[in-house]
Amino acid sequence: MLHRRRAPLLAGLAAMSTALVLTMTGPAGAQTGSPPPAATSAAASAAMPSAADPFAVSGVRVDINGSNPTTVRDQAIREAQAKAWAELYRRLVPGGTPPRLSDNEIARLVQGFEIDEEKVSASRYVGAITVRFRPNAVRDALGQSGGATQYVEPPSRPFVILPVTLTEGRTILWQDRTPWRAAWEARQPAASLVPLVVPDGELTDAQAISGEDAIAGNAEALGRIAQAYKAGGVVVARTDLPANGPDPARGMTVDVTRYGLDGTRDNQVVQVKSGSSADDVLTRAVAAVGTQLDESWRREHTTATGPEHSTLVRIPLSAVNDWVETRKRLSSVNAVTRTNLMSISRSEALITMTHRGDPDQLAQALARQDLGLARTAAAAPAAYPGAPLPVPSADWQLTLLPRGSGAASAGAVPSSASPAASPIQASPMSLAPSAPLDAGGTLGAPPRNLGTLPAKSAP
Numbered sequence: 001m002l003h004r005r006r007a008p009l010l011a012g013l014a015a016m017s018t019a020l021v022l023t024m025t026g027p028a029g030a031q032t033g034s035p036p037p038a039a040t041s042a043a044a045s046a047a048m049p050s051a052a053d054p055f056a057v058s059g060v061r062v063d064i065n066g067s068n069p070t071t072v073r074d075q076a077i078r079e080a081q082a083k084a085w086a087e088l089y090r091r092l093v094p095g096g097t098p099p100r101l102s103d104n105e106i107a108r109l110v111q112g113f114e115i116d117e118e119k120v121s122a123s124r125y126v127g128a129i130t131v132r133f134r135p136n137a138v139r140d141a142l143g144q145s146g147g148a149t150q151y152v153e154p155p156s157r158p159f160v161i162l163p164v165t166l167t168e169g170r171t172i173l174w175q176d177r178t179p180w181r182a183a184w185e186a187r188q189p190a191a192s193l194v195p196l197v198v199p200d201g202e203l204t205d206a207q208a209i210s211g212e213d214a215i216a217g218n219a220e221a222l223g224r225i226a227q228a229y230k231a232g233g234v235v236v237a238r239t240d241l242p243a244n245g246p247d248p249a250r251g252m253t254v255d256v257t258r259y260g261l262d263g264t265r266d267n268q269v270v271q272v273k274s275g276s277s278a279d280d281v282l283t284r285a286v287a288a289v290g291t292q293l294d295e296s297w298r299r300e301h302t303t304a305t306g307p308e309h310s311t312l313v314r315i316p317l318s319a320v321n322d323w324v325e326t327r328k329r330l331s332s333v334n335a336v337t338r339t340n341l342m343s344i345s346r347s348e349a350l351i352t353m354t355h356r357g358d359p360d361q362l363a364q365a366l367a368r369q370d371l372g373l374a375r376t377a378a379a380a381p382a383a384y385p386g387a388p389l390p391v392p393s394a395d396w397q398l399t400l401l402p403r404g405s406g407a408a409s410a411g412a413v414p415s416s417a418s419p420a421a422s423p424i425q426a427s428p429m430s431l432a433p434s435a436p437l438d439a440g441g442t443l444g445a446p447p448r449n450l451g452t453l454p455a456k457s458a459p
Contacts, residue, residue, distance in 0.1 A: 054091075054154030054195055055138060057084035058130040059116060065124050072125040077113060081106050084131035091193055092151045093142065094298060101141070109137045139356075143305030150361070151305055152298045153334035157232035158195035159258065159293075160225055162214045164238040173211035174201050179245035180237075183282035193294040197229050204228065214238075222259050233260040237289055245278035252281055256289055258296070262332050266300075268292050303335040303365060304357025312342070314376065314394035315349040323349055326400055329369040335362050350394060370401040 060080040066072035085106050089098035101109075111132045118127030142151045164171060165178040172178055184198050199205045208228055213221035214236045222234045238255045246252040254270040270288045275281040317323055323344065330339070338354035355362055363373045376397045 053132060054193065055088065055111075055135045056130060056132040057087045057091075060084050060087070060129045060131060061127075062129065063124070063126045067123060069120055069122060069125070072123070073118075073120065076125045076127060077129065078103050078107075080113065080127075080129040081110055081131050084129075085109065085133070088133060088138065089142070092138075092154070094152070099141075105141075109133050109141055139305070149305060150302050150357075152193060153301045153303050154193055155195065155232050155297070157230060158197045160229050160231045160234045161196045161198055162209070162225070162234060162236050163198075164211050164214050164236060166238065166240045167243050171211035171215060173209075173214060174206040177201075178241070178243075179278065179282055180239055180241060180285075183279075183286050184237075186283075187286050187290075192290050194290070194297050196235065196290070196293075197231060199225065199229065217257065217259060217265070219259075219263075223261065226261060233258060233264075235259070235289075235293065239285070246281045246285075248275050248277050248281055250274060252285055254285055254289055256292060258293060260332070262328060264332065266296050268296060300368060301334050304361045308337060308354050308356055310352055310354045311396055312350065312352050312394045313373075313396045313398050315351065315398045317344075317346065317348055322400060326371070326398070329371055329400070332369050333365055333371075335365040366398070367401075370403055370405060372399045372401050373397070374399075 060083050062076040062080050062083070064072050064076040064079065066075060082101075082103070085101065086098045089096060111134045113132065114130045116128040116130055118125065120127075139151070143149065161184060162173060163178070163181045163184045164173050165180045166172075167178070181198075181201075187198075205225065205228065208224040209218070209221035214234075215238060217236070226232070226234050236255075236257045236259070238257075239252055241252065251272045251274045254272070256268045256270055258264075258266045270285065270292050272281055272285040272288055275284060315323070315326055326349075330336070335357050336353050336355040340352045342350040342352055344350070357365075359373075366373050374397055375395055
């Protein structure tokens with residue numbers, strides 16, 4: 001799924017599309033008049049981030065025949081929601097088979113929908129519909145009805161894609177519209193796990209980061225361009241090409257580096273075979289980069305489905321920076337949905353974590369972030385007269401591991417390892433208790449006044 005910010009024309013078209021949806025706040029197709037101007041404006045302003053929503057499925061095609069236009073539209077929207085649910089399930093559970101859900105059950109997962117295009121006659125409805133799902137409802141539904149035991153947690157925000165071209169010793173990012181950049185701008189929305197944003201290429205973008213900064217992985221410059229697009233990171237896709245594009249007979253090679261705002265970095269080399277034309281090679285290169293990004297994200301962000309559990313965890317602190325570093329690494333663990341800081345001292349912190357999955361699954365997720373989890377022996381309470389009341393005992397201990405040591409052993413975590421860590425939202429230097437992370441996190445588009453199809457009432 002690719003979102004490219006463009007001129008106000010597209011914003012206006014998005015507002016018109018949303019306005020069409022807002023006219024259907026009753027049963028699908030029941031026209032209630034034009035939406036209030038304020039609602040249209042709010043919808044237009046929210047159109048940009050929603051396009052990069054990993055819990056949305058866009059361009060769902062439907063073609064329904066019937067005798068009543070209103071009934072046909074209702075049926076088309078229900079079919080679109082069913083198709084979108086199947087597509088979203090396959091996106092989050094690669095190779096899995098979507099569980100069979102009734103129209104009512106799917107409707108409860110849907111946050112809203114938008115009509116992208118439609119053609120309506122007295123007996124036929126043809127259209128394309130975007131369906132947005134409620135992230136938490138989807139997470140709960142994935143493991144139900146014999147569904148998956150694991151799923152891939154998508155990025156909470158899109159990534160900025162920077163198509164860098166090396167031509168005749170020059171590093172080109174903003175100066176010219178290279179064939180490589182043009183190929184990314186022409187990419188059609190796809191059912192991708194990692195949403196991508198192509199920058200506008202305006203002066204502010206050039207001031208935020210240069211091609212040299214992108215290739216060097218300059219952290220400050222990467223942070224500036226990510227902040228400009230409210231992104232969760234940056235992907236630098238670098239390739240060596242002649243000024244007129246790739247040689248179709250030779251194909252092309254792309255060096256792809258994904259930078260996360262948490263300091264993570266993933267590098268891959270994508271090889272694209274020869275093609276019938278330069279445009280064909282470029283198009284396949286863009287698709288291959290997107291596929292590789294999705295695959296690498298799946299390897300790193302698989303988490304368990306199922307009900308949530310709470311675990312009390314002790315974190316030893318031997319240096320001033322240990323708490324800050326632990327929080328930083330925990331923020332990248334998707335298996336944990338909520339964290340509360342119970343107490344903290346110079347030597348340890350005590351936190352309660354709400355998480356999904358069994359101890360082995362959670363320990364593997366923590367190991368990928370270089371965090372070790374093990375069961376501890378509970379200390380015996382003092383027995384002398386006047387002894388202080390014992391504090392809650394943590395059965396599990398979370399420790400910082402040297403960078404790179406946990407990821408290598410993530411597939412072989414001892415069975416004694418257990419539940420642990422989650423994103424902590426307070427300021428990195430604060431030692432005050434952290435506020436619980438909302439169960440919904442920041443994933444998915446915020447609630448909007450979109451069209452919704454009421455669940456079908458029982459006859």
